[in-house]
Amino acid sequence: MLNIKGPYYHGTKADLQIGDLLTAGFKSNYDDNVVMNHIYFTAIAKGAGLAADIAQGKGKPRVYIVEPTGQFEDDPNVTDKKFPGNPTKSYRSQEPLKIVGEVTEWEEFPADFIQSIRDKIASGNPGEIIN
Structure with missing residues (x-):
């Protein structure tokens, strides 16, 4: 188990x-054919905001402050595979995350960057997902 201090954030619509409680077992935001075995979160509100912006659904992008209820690990989809050392401070857990608050403002990525990610997902080639 990692011993990383929060706060932690989760972005969604x-x-x-x-x-x-946020739980695993839902379809991936990046591939409808993948049901996720983990729930993902980050220690960076801007990163959670990006996840909220590209999440599936019609709702308003939201960033929640969350607390892990069990063990968690570095997110292998980015850690050491794409960004050595986990500078994105991205984590995942098979245990639920409890919502303890909501962030109403966060630093956003440029709209063209967000659109480029949406386009990549829509192309059906978002990249490998380590589940």
């Missing part, structure tokens, strides 16, 4: 409440 789901309208959730404090006390709700």
Whole structure:
């Protein structure tokens, strides 16, 4: 188990409440054919905001402050595979994340960058997902 201090954030378009639990077992935002075995989160609000911006669904992008309820690990989809040392501070857990708050403002990525990621996902070639 990692011993990394938060706060931690999760980005989504789901309208959730404090006390709700985020769990694994839903379709990937990047590939409809993949059901995720983990729930992902980050220690960087801007990164969670990006995840919210590109999440599937019609809702408003939201960034929640979350607490892991169990063990978690570095996200292998970015750590040491794409960004050695985990500078994105991205993590994943098979255990639920508890929502403890919501961030209403965060630094956003440029709109053209967000669109380029959406286009890549829509192309059906978002890259390998380590599940």
